[in-house]
Amino acid sequence: MSAFPACLVVDDETDIRELLVLTLERMDIRADSASNLTEARHLLENTQYDLCLTDMRLPDGSGLDLVKHIAQQYPGLPVAVITAYGSAENAVSALKAGAFDYLTKPISLKQLRPLVQSALKLSASGQTDTANDTLTMIGTSAAIRQVRSMIEKLSRSQAPVYISGESGSGKELAARLIHQNSSRRDEPFIAVNCGAIPENLMESEFFGHKKGAFTGATHDKEGMFHAAKGGTLFLDEVADLPLAMQVKLLRAIQEKKVRMVGGTQEESVDVRIISATHKNLAVLMERGEFRQDLYYRLNVIELKMPALREMQEDIPLLVNALLAKQCREEGRAIPTISPEASQMLARHSFPGNVRELENVLERALALCDDASITADDLLLDQDSTGSSSPGLLLEDEGLPLPDYLEQLEKQAILNALEKTQHNKTAAAKLLGVSFRTFRYRLSKLGLSKDND
Numbered sequence: 001m002s003a004f005p006a007c008l009v010v011d012d013e014t015d016i017r018e019l020l021v022l023t024l025e026r027m028d029i030r031a032d033s034a035s036n037l038t039e040a041r042h043l044l045e046n047t048q049y050d051l052c053l054t055d056m057r058l059p060d061g062s063g064l065d066l067v068k069h070i071a072q073q074y075p076g077l078p079v080a081v082i083t084a085y086g087s088a089e090n091a092v093s094a095l096k097a098g099a100f101d102y103l104t105k106p107i108s109l110k111q112l113r114p115l116v117q118s119a120l121k122l123s124a125s126g127q128t129d130t131a132n133d134t135l136t137m138i139g140t141s142a143a144i145r146q147v148r149s150m151i152e153k154l155s156r157s158q159a160p161v162y163i164s165g166e167s168g169s170g171k172e173l174a175a176r177l178i179h180q181n182s183s184r185r186d187e188p189f190i191a192v193n194c195g196a197i198p199e200n201l202m203e204s205e206f207f208g209h210k211k212g213a214f215t216g217a218t219h220d221k222e223g224m225f226h227a228a229k230g231g232t233l234f235l236d237e238v239a240d241l242p243l244a245m246q247v248k249l250l251r252a253i254q255e256k257k258v259r260m261v262g263g264t265q266e267e268s269v270d271v272r273i274i275s276a277t278h279k280n281l282a283v284l285m286e287r288g289e290f291r292q293d294l295y296y297r298l299n300v301i302e303l304k305m306p307a308l309r310e311m312q313e314d315i316p317l318l319v320n321a322l323l324a325k326q327c328r329e330e331g332r333a334i335p336t337i338s339p340e341a342s343q344m345l346a347r348h349s350f351p352g353n354v355r356e357l358e359n360v361l362e363r364a365l366a367l368c369d370d371a372s373i374t375a376d377d378l379l380l381d382q383d384s385t386g387s388s389s390p391g392l393l394l395e396d397e398g399l400p401l402p403d404y405l406e407q408l409e410k411q412a413i414l415n416a417l418e419k420t421q422h423n424k425t426a427a428a429k430l431l432g433v434s435f436r437t438f439r440y441r442l443s444k445l446g447l448s449k450d451n452d
Contacts, residue, residue: 004028004029004030005028005029005030005050005051005120005123006029006030006031006032006047006048006049006050006051007024007029007030007031007032007049007050007051007052007053007116008031008032008033008034008040008043008044008047008049008051008052008053008054009021009024009031009032009033009034009052009053009054010033010034010035010036010037010039010040010052010053010054010055010058010063010066011033011035011053011054011055011058011082012035012036012055012057012058012059013055014035016055016082016105016107017033017035019107020033020053020107020112021033023109023112023113024116027113027116029050029051029116029120032047032049035059036058036059036060036061037058037059037060037061037062037065037066038060040052040054040066041066041069044069044070044073044074049077050077050078050119050120050123051077051078051079051080051116051119051120051123052066052070052077052078052079052080053079053080053081053082053103054066054067054079054080054081054082055081055082056081056082056083056084056087056090056094057084063081063082063094064081064090064093064094064097066079067079067081067094067097067098067099068097068098070098071097071098076123076156077123078100078101078119078122078123078156079098079099079100080099080100080101080102080103080115080119081094081099081102081103082102082103082104082105082107083102083103083104083105084104084105087104088254088293088297091104091254092296092297092300095157095158095159095160095300095301096159096300096301098157099157099159100118100119100122100156100157100158101115101118101119101157101158101159103115104255104256108268110268111256111268111270114230114270115158115270118158118183118184118270119183121183122156122182122183135173135176135177135180137151137170137173137174137177138314138317138318138321139311139314139317139318140313140314140317141306141310141311141313141314142311143306143310143311144306144311144314147174147303147305147306150303151174151177151178151181151303152181154178154301154303155177155178155181155182156182157301158272159300159301160253160272160273160274160275160297160298160299160300160301161175161178161273161274161275161300161301161302161303162274162275162276162281162298162299162300162301162302162303163175163274163275163276163302163303163304163305164276164277164278164281164302164303164304164305165276165278165304165305165306165307166278166305166307166351166353167278167352167353167355167431167432167433168308168352168353168354168355168356168432169278169305169306169307169308169353169354170305170353170354171236171276171278171305172191172234172236172276174303174305175189175191175232175234175274175276176189176234178232178274179231179232179234179272179274182232182272184230184231184232184272187228187229187230187231187232188227188228188229188230188231188232189228189231189232189234190224190227190228190231190232190233190234191234191236192205192206192224192233192234192235192236193236193237194235194236194237194238194239194240194241195237195240195434195437196434199242199245202241202242202245203245203248203261204217204221204223204261205223205224206223206224206225206245206248206249206252206258207223207225207248207252207258207259207260207261208220208221208222208223208225208226208258208260208261208263209221209223209260209261209262209263210260210261210262210263211262212262213260213261213262213263214261214262217261217262220260222260223258223260225252225258225269225271226258226269228271229269229270229271230270230271231271231272232271232272232273232274233271233272233273233274234274234275234276235249235273235274235275235276235298236275236276236277237276237277237278237279238275238276238277238298239277239279239281239284239289239290240277243289243291246290246291246294247291247294249294250291250293250294250297252269253273253294253297253298254297256268256269256270257269273298275298278432280405281295281299282295283405307350307353308350308353308354308356308357309349309350312346315345315346315357316342316345316346318354318357319337319342319345319357319361322357322358322361323335323337323361323365326358326361326362326365327365330365332365332370333370335365335368335369335370335371335372335373336371336372336373337372337373338372338373338374338375340374340375341364341373341374341375341377341378343375344375344378344380345357345360345378345380348380351412351415351416352416352430352431352432355430355432356430359429359430360378360379360380361373363377363378363379364377364378364379367379379419380419406445409441409445410445410447412431413427413431413438413441413442413445413447414447416428416430416431424438424439424442
């Protein structure tokens, strides 16, 4: 048996097959080739491969058929599909069917080599090794077990992932876990808050710029796509991207190339895109505030993060873990929690989710004596406890969706202000937004005069 990794190349064009085989052999990878689906299935039955590269168009079927066949019969074998230039729908369909990644024609060897290396890393590792993980998704509820299962599956792919969920529900943690358990784990994880970048600097921040591209550009500077090379780029609050930037991001994702501001040439970039937002992208698309084509490019696979109220049985575990972490950072002993405090935490609805729980415990640690946290230390509003979500029980449910969502937002802001004794900085932190964003939302919703 050969000590070299093995790859199966499936394409009906002889010159492309030969190019791929030659390139792979130069990478010390043994390559077999097939010109159609039937030959490919026969080779798969008789040989063990570490990777499969297949064209989407085959004489007796499609690459999609082969992707599905391999997913069923040879789970764990990474498959990358080769699509025609501009066939974004084909690439998305293949990724949803379980393909590891995709290449577009004409094939770029600069894109092929890192793809092959990532696939072989994944194939060699067999299954994700979580023994040395520094991050964990705490909980035993059905909701969190499903999230962990999805993260394990998503870690074996290069497909773009869209993480949805309320503010504070752990979207960035999920993105980091996907990266940490993937073949890209040894490369950078770059997290970007899309709402925190000034619009006039956005293109430069994402793609970099050349010296002299604009006033103040005194030297070449690489962007975040370059910084994430070989790794994962996490676009948090992607709904905040302006439409002009959405077009440029779509092109970068589709073509796997970027052009620096002021540059004349496009450069190949090997990054995996994971995006997230607490906003409803489907509603934003209907309003024309988010591009439909970008939505379908980012949302190849969706990971839904549950709200804390949907996994209340996990609250005691989270409390213990968060307290231990905070006390370790402060170098102090972990206090006990009184039965009344535990009951209050278990009943609270936590509209700010895990982030709110973390803030509540941080505040309680500051207020309590060193031995025990009491119900009074939590400073939780007794009226807000309960299993239902505050603000969801509106009297008029016949409102148009934008008005309904606006009322929900108003209710969440008022609840946060009430809990923090109208401390706007604390309320913004509780809601997981910047103070500047919080002030803007107060003004836009007509709440600023009432809370000055």
